[in-house]
Amino acid sequence: MSSNEEAEGRPLASYRTLDIAVAIFFLIVCAIVMTDSLRLGISWKPNEGPMPGLFPFYIVVAMGIASIINLAKALPHTEDGGETAVTSVGLGRMAAIFVPAVIFVLATNFIGIYVSAAIYIGSFMVFFGKFPVWKAAVISLAIAIVNFMMFEVWFLVPLPKGPLEAALGY
Amino acid sequence: MEELNALFGGFAVALSAYHVLLMVIGITLGVIIGVLPGLGGANGVAILLPLTFTMSPTSAIILLTSIYWGALFGGAITSILFNIPGEPWSVATTFDGHPMAQKGKADEALVGAFTSSFVGAIFAVCLITFLAPVVAKFALRFGPAEFFAVQFLTFASFIGMGRGSAWKTVASMCLGFALASVGLDNVTGTLRMTFGQDELLNGFKFLVAVIGLFGIGEILSSMEDGLKFNGAAAKLRMDAVIRTWKQLPKMTMTFLRSCIVGCWMGITPGGATPASFMGYGIAKRLSKRGDNFGKGELEGVVAPETAAHAAGTAALLPMLTLGIPGSPTAAVLLGGLLIWGLQPGPLLFVEQKDFVWGLIASMYLGNVVGLIMVLTCVPLFAAILRVPFSIIAPAIVFVCAIGAYTVNNAMFDVWMMLVFGVLGYLFNKLRYPLPPLVLALVLGDQAESSFRQAMLVSQGHVGVFWSNWLCGGIMTLGLVMAFWPAFQALRAKLAGNGAVARPA
Numbered sequence: 001m002s003s004n005e006e007a008e009g010r011p012l013a014s015y016r017t018l019d020i021a022v023a024i025f026f027l028i029v030c031a032i033v034m035t036d037s038l039r040l041g042i043s044w045k046p047n048e049g050p051m052p053g054l055f056p057f058y059i060v061v062a063m064g065i066a067s068i069i070n071l072a073k074a075l076p077h078t079e080d081g082g083e084t085a086v087t088s089v090g091l092g093r094m095a096a097i098f099v100p101a102v103i104f105v106l107a108t109n110f111i112g113i114y115v116s117a118a119i120y121i122g123s124f125m126v127f128f129g130k131f132p133v134w135k136a137a138v139i140s141l142a143i144a145i146v147n148f149m150m151f152e153v154w155f156l157v158p159l160p161k162g163p164l165e166a167a168l169g170y
Numbered sequence: 171m172e173e174l175n176a177l178f179g180g181f182a183v184a185l186s187a188y189h190v191l192l193m194v195i196g197i198t199l200g201v202i203i204g205v206l207p208g209l210g211g212a213n214g215v216a217i218l219l220p221l222t223f224t225m226s227p228t229s230a231i232i233l234l235t236s237i238y239w240g241a242l243f244g245g246a247i248t249s250i251l252f253n254i255p256g257e258p259w260s261v262a263t264t265f266d267g268h269p270m271a272q273k274g275k276a277d278e279a280l281v282g283a284f285t286s287s288f289v290g291a292i293f294a295v296c297l298i299t300f301l302a303p304v305v306a307k308f309a310l311r312f313g314p315a316e317f318f319a320v321q322f323l324t325f326a327s328f329i330g331m332g333r334g335s336a337w338k339t340v341a342s343m344c345l346g347f348a349l350a351s352v353g354l355d356n357v358t359g360t361l362r363m364t365f366g367q368d369e370l371l372n373g374f375k376f377l378v379a380v381i382g383l384f385g386i387g388e389i390l391s392s393m394e395d396g397l398k399f400n401g402a403a404a405k406l407r408m409d410a411v412i413r414t415w416k417q418l419p420k421m422t423m424t425f426l427r428s429c430i431v432g433c434w435m436g437i438t439p440g441g442a443t444p445a446s447f448m449g450y451g452i453a454k455r456l457s458k459r460g461d462n463f464g465k466g467e468l469e470g471v472v473a474p475e476t477a478a479h480a481a482g483t484a485a486l487l488p489m490l491t492l493g494i495p496g497s498p499t500a501a502v503l504l505g506g507l508l509i510w511g512l513q514p515g516p517l518l519f520v521e522q523k524d525f526v527w528g529l530i531a532s533m534y535l536g537n538v539v540g541l542i543m544v545l546t547c548v549p550l551f552a553a554i555l556r557v558p559f560s561i562i563a564p565a566i567v568f569v570c571a572i573g574a575y576t577v578n579n580a581m582f583d584v585w586m587m588l589v590f591g592v593l594g595y596l597f598n599k600l601r602y603p604l605p606p607l608v609l610a611l612v613l614g615d616q617a618e619s620s621f622r623q624a625m626l627v628s629q630g631h632v633g634v635f636w637s638n639w640l641c642g643g644i645m646t647l648g649l650v651m652a653f654w655p656a657f658q659a660l661r662a663k664l665a666g667n668g669a670v671a672r673p674a
Contacts, residue, residue: 019600026341033348036363049626052360055618056351063344066337073337085599090394094595097393098588101386101567105584113575117568121561129560143565147572155221157576 009089016081019074026067033060096128112162118144173303180527183228184535192229193236193532197540200240201547205248209566211241211482212498212608213385216377217573219506227510228525232532234506235486238499239291239540242442242482246283246475247548251276259442259478262450266463266470273466277410278417280548285418286425286472288541290479293429294436295533298487302519302530305491309516314623315634317492319644321617323651324494328606330651335601342597343606349374350614357622369582376611377505377577380498382587383604385570387594389563411545414468421469424453428473432480436496437488442481449477483533489514490526494613498605501612 033056040053074081100120107116122140125131131139151157152170161170183189203214215234222230245260250267263283270279312320329339352363353373364370418425428449435445453473454463463470485496486503493515495501507514512522519526574587597604628634636642 015600018596022596022600022602023341026345029345029348033351033363036365040360040362044630049357049630050622052355052358052362055621056348056362059344059347059351063341063348066340066344069337070335070341073335086394089396093393093396094390097389097563097567098591100564102588104567105571105581105588108571108584109581113568113571117564117571121564121568124564125560129558131558131560139561143568147568150221151572155224157220157223158579159572159575160581 009087009092011084011087012091013084013086014082015085016074016077018085019081020071023067023071023074026063027071030060030064030067033057034064097124100124108160110162112165113160114144114148115162115164117147173300176303176523176527177299177531179524180529180531181535183524183528184232184532189229189232189532190535190539192233193536193539194543196233196236197240197243197536197543200237200242200540201244201247201544202240203237204241204244206562206566209569210384210388211238212502213381213570213573214241215499215502215506216380217385217569219377219502219509220573220576222506223509227507227512228528230506230510231503231525231529232536234503235529235532236536236540238482238503239536241499242291242479243284243287243540243544245478246287247280247544250279250283250471259446259482260474261443262446262474262478263471265450265474266465266467269464269466270468270471275466278414278468279471281411281414281545282418282468282471283475284541284544285415286428286476287479288537289425290429290432290476290481291483291537292534293476294433294480294483294487295530295537297433297484298490298533299530302487302491302526305487306516306519309492310520312516314620314627315637316641316644318617318620318624319635319641319648320492320494321613321620323644323648324488324613325606325610325617326648326651328603328609330654334603336655338600338602339606342602342604343610346607346610347614347617349379350376350611351618356615356619369580372578374586374611375577375583376608377502378574378583378586379590379611380502380608381570381573382590383594383597383608384498385566385573386587386591387598389566389570390591390595391598392559393563417468418472421472424457424469424473425476427452427456428476429480432477432482433484435477436481436484442478442485442497445481446474446478450474486533490518490529491516493616495609498608501608504612 037053037057037060041051042053042057043051044054045051100123104116104120107119118140120140121143122136125136125139126133129136151159152161152165199218200211200214203209203211209217215237218234218237222233225233242259246263246267249260249263250271253264253268267279267283270276309316325343328343329336348363350373352370353361354371355362361371431448431452432442432445435448436442450463450470450473453469454460457463457469457473459467459469482497482499485500487496489495489500489504493504493513495504504514512518512525570587571584574583575581577583594604596602597607624634628637635645
């Protein structure tokens with residue numbers, strides 16, 4: 001793998017913690033689906049067959065059982081479970097791509113996908129990749145323009161556009 | 171004979187200049203997708219699906235399957251040169267491929283990998299050619315109970331043949347079913363699990379889930395590892411091809427074993443990844459040179475690659491004949507078929523003969539074109555990895571966003587993609603398997619409606635699934651599969667501390 005020998009940062013969460021969190025997430029989904037299935041009815045209607053809630057209900061019952069077992073397996077402190085799953089450095093790097101991605105999607109609503117993508121890629125290159133600004137600008141614009149040509153012009157797939165594209169007549 | 175005639179008709183369709191050009195484009199894109207971590211076969215095909223809406227279905231499927239072949243080939247390049255598996259199914263290729271590269275035999279490893287991929291794929295395509303029409307004819311007589319039985323077997327196989335925790339497989343699969351049930355109920359027209367949200371009317375689109383789970387999830391994992399590419403450039407001399415091919419005939423048995431394992435794992439939806447591990451494990455145990463495995467043995471590259479490709483290709487057999495995909499990528503292709511207005515399943519062979527045989531013929535041609543292309547262009551493709559990750563990562567997120575948006579022209583789907591991305595990352599980390607979730611999301615509606623129809627016919631008696639030998643046989647096999655991990659655990663307990671040997 002990579003030659004990443006510098007300190008990997010502070011441990012933030014162990015596999016045990018994550019396992020428990022995900023099992024609880026499953027149980028929450030389970031509860032939500034169960035509530036709605038019960039509202040829809042899980043019984044058998046003569047001549048009509050099973051009511052709409054029946055199938056999802058038993059599916060999430062299975063899911064609930066599996067999740068409770070997963071939870072029970074994750075709870076005891078074990079050597080494997082105690083291992084660090086996420087470190088501060090790792091989380092930081094993930095946030096570096098994910099948080100801007102959220103902003104990028106949000107911005108798409110206002111300025112269109114191409115402009116916000118160009119800004120997203122360009123700024124990621126500058127701040128994370130330590131590229132000079134002009135290089136980042138050229139590359140990010142090129143990626144946006146190539147995609148614009150491909151989707152809007154050649155394949156006629158409409159994507160969210162903003163004021164800039166409108167000014168250009170698209 | 172009928173099949174051969176139909177196949178030649180298919181070749182006539184597939185051999186047009188336009189279609190060969192599409193294959194070349196598709197394989198190039200596919201190899202790029204396979205080489206880049208963060209873009210895999212399934213979400214690569216999902217993202218590019220909207221580009222094909224304006225094409226004819228035959229051209230579209232040729233383009234998309236070529237991307238699939240390319241991705242299968244591409245995964246091997248990074249495994250061997252950089253010890254980074256570009257795709258999950260090429261993890262087993264790193265075991266011997268990278269040591270070979272370190273010994274300066276990268277070219278032989280690559281030629282070996284490509285050739286065996288080709289052999290595996292062609293073996294599986296031959297199987298499809300002769301078996302698919304038979305299965306389809308057989309399946310024409312299927313009723314809802316039989317279809318549910320086959321679907322049940324599909325999902326039970328995940329539990330029975332999965333590696334890792336069976337309970338996590340069950341949880342992940344049921345989550346897929348639960349997500350699939352959101353939206354309008356097909357049978358009664360009631361709204362389910364929407365809680366008054368208009369966006370949820372159409373339910374969760376599995377393409378969005380695929381793009382998020384595999385694409386964004388993979389990017390997050392790669393970012394966390396702080397992925398930096400550092401590997402040697404491959405010098406591929408053409409004499410390496412001859413040199414490697416001379417060694418291959420000795421491995422006929424390995425080829426054959428891996429082909430069979432691969433086809434089996436592809437048809438029952440084990441998928442390419444477990445197939446490659448099984449192929450490797452079996453070869454290691456049975457080969458004369460088994461002791462050298464892991465130190466850079468050509469046979470150790472051949473075995474998993476053959477099995478992975480055989481499985482990847484064979485996964486299309488149940489998709490075409492039964493409408494049940496054998497792998498996530500096959501599931502995406504199935505989604506494509508539906509969008510182009512084709513109903514996969516046994517009737518496809520009756521109603522859309524040209525399409526089916528054009529597709530099967532294009533599988534032969536696509537693999538030939540692919541082999542030639544990858545053998546000649548390896549250095550070019552390896553150069554992709556010199557593009558800094560700080561350009562690739564946001565560009566992939568951008569492309570994923572486009573892919574998610576075009577599914578339904580809705581920003582809501584792009585947000586869902588991000589949510590699925592986090593989920594995909596967590597699932598990967600905690601070894602919850604993703605393919606069962608995706609397949610359940612795709613097949614959920616169908617499985618549910620065939621279950622409900624079967625129950626209606628029988629007025630609520632589960633006995634309908636054992637009403638004839640075919641259906642009953644499949645259901646019983648499914649139950650055995652579903653409880654297989656429990657049997658094994660029991661056996662291990664009875665045998666005391668004796669560990670149960672599992673195929674590695």
